[in-house]
Amino acid sequence: MRVTIKDIARKAGVSAAAVSKALNGQPDIGEATRDKILRISRELGYTPNMIARNLVKQGNKTVGVLIPDISTPIYPVIYKGINEKAMEYGYTLLLGDTKRDLESERKYISIMMENRVAGLLVGPVGNDISHIKEAVKNQIPIIYFGGKVNDTMDDYVGSDNYQGAMLAAAHLVELGHRRITMICDDLNTKTRSDRVKGYCRVMEENGLNSDVFIDDEGLKGRDCGRDAMARILSGRTEIPTAVFALNDLMAIGVMEALNEAGLRVPDDVSVIGYDDIPFASLPMIGLSTIRQPKFRIGEMAMEQLHHRICGDQQGEERKVMLHSELKVRTSTGRI
Amino acid sequence: MRVTIKDIARKAGVSAAAVSKALNGQPDIGEATRDKILRISRELGYTPNMIARNLVKQGNKTVGVLIPDISTPIYPVIYKGINEKAMEYGYTLLLGDTKRDLESERKYISIMMENRVAGLLVGPVGNDISHIKEAVKNQIPIIYFGGKVNDTMDDYVGSDNYQGAMLAAAHLVELGHRRITMICDDLNTKTRSDRVKGYCRVMEENGLNSDVFIDDEGLKGRDCGRDAMARILSGRTEIPTAVFALNDLMAIGVMEALNEAGLRVPDDVSVIGYDDIPFASLPMIGLSTIRQPKFRIGEMAMEQLHHRICGDQQGEERKVMLHSELKVRTSTGRI
DNA sequence: TAGAATTACTTAAACGATTAAGAAGGAGTC
């Protein structure tokens, strides 16, 4: 079996309590005894049992992280931010990939509670978090993060989609564009509606007409972008000079449709996306886009959770929306 | 404070032992008492404390996972495979991102040991795993996985780079190519040398000359691929008709260099990569490549670890190399 | 109907730590 403090105690001819004190550097232990205990513990290859310690200490330096899908461009980077701060504060992370499945999310929440995590970092699967609140019963703090955050969540860290979309729209306006179309799949999340609102705001401020094209054929990502752009090209007499796609994947689809129609980017039509997923930076794509502070979102979520766990800033909820930045590449140009 | 079995016992007028038995569905407890206990436990919102249970049961359904960098195209998918099987077998996952840093890896190993995980799934940072073996001292099973596996690792699951490279080379040969160059950064890992060996084997079998171009200027990924291709184009009188790049990022660099030189893919030169990272499938890139069974690697690693934890197949080490598959897209064509 | 067997519990020890309280011994104080 694994070596325990009792084994050390026996070999050193002292009590287990003495060993515990020596190992934890407490004062009321003689120097000779301490050295002896430390030496023996090293000889025996002792590894403290956190489980047992946490049980008596009534605290667990573990936090649970729930992520909808770790195989996306966004979440791994957020996780790295969380990981970084967790390391710094001395937390260990329990990670669950909920596969965007509510049942999985439920299951993981209960696993985390059973494992007595000190707090929860949740990238929720959907907008409704009532089942989470119900299961956690305010026993431990929760910080929500990611794209599905909304105002029913007490504490959250996300990126400011309104501000980011304004950046994108303003960039196009500044390049001289007047007919700017925004392309969406649907408007069912706060993330999406915020992006649309940011776009509309800028259009309005500049005295331009908003033109939001919603393609709700049930298509997603690239397919949706391609379909939307194709419809616009075939169905209108006057096509936009710039397109703002809801996200990078859709932007790629838009570019494909434009290519297929013999139009050139950005000479004929400028295209901007949102998210800055890895391939956006490839020279042959060169997609201008909005970059969210993913790593920072993770860091801040973990920081905030740490504060909650320590009992700081009781009560006052904190909703953090981090600013995004504009990445200009080759897919946008002067008219 | 959180509700414990003692609280339930008090309210039900029975002993804590009775509660424990009722909750675990053990036989020697009366039906009426059981129902009462179950009802009260529900009323009080009891959540079992796994920590305490594991302490007495001397077993922990938690496994530690170490990953060099979760923000890559490969590891998140492997993690999802692990996650899937872990869920199935009832394990909870402790994940650490070691940031390809040996010191981090050390730190995480010791955290995992302190947390008494039942086993370890390690995607090692480097080829040398002596520090891991030393810290773990055979106290728990370890399965290694990912790109750095080698024969010093007792159990591992990886993908067969030799076989995958043969697939790539054979594809090019089949398309009629005779002058096929393989481009590498260096040969310092088993992964790389296996890929090169697979290529050489196919060339030899077909009576062709192997031509491995090593660009060891310290460049990585796309930059390295572009540099290598540029050197080949400027330094040789006879250029290859097909290029096999060590990985997709390098392949992208190769395609860029070809474009810059006014050569067309695949009409003038065919290009094939390795890894099938997400953007390889974009139509405007259409990179032919080798796809590793990433999800399956994760699943198998977790399966194998589960068997080890259960004490099956003692002794006999198991090294698993999964086959990869060829994805033909538009970057390769007949000569 | 006495003894055995069964049922339905309770008691108490254990898991591996921490820690409050107690105790032994030596040093310091007057």
Added chain:
DNA sequence: GACTCCTTCTTAATCGTTTAAGTAATTCTA
């Protein structure tokens, strides 16, 4: 020399659970 005060330990309780062993009451068996 009697008192207190440190220093350096030990004892024992505790965290929340499980479980082997014990016990009382009931039922079965011959």
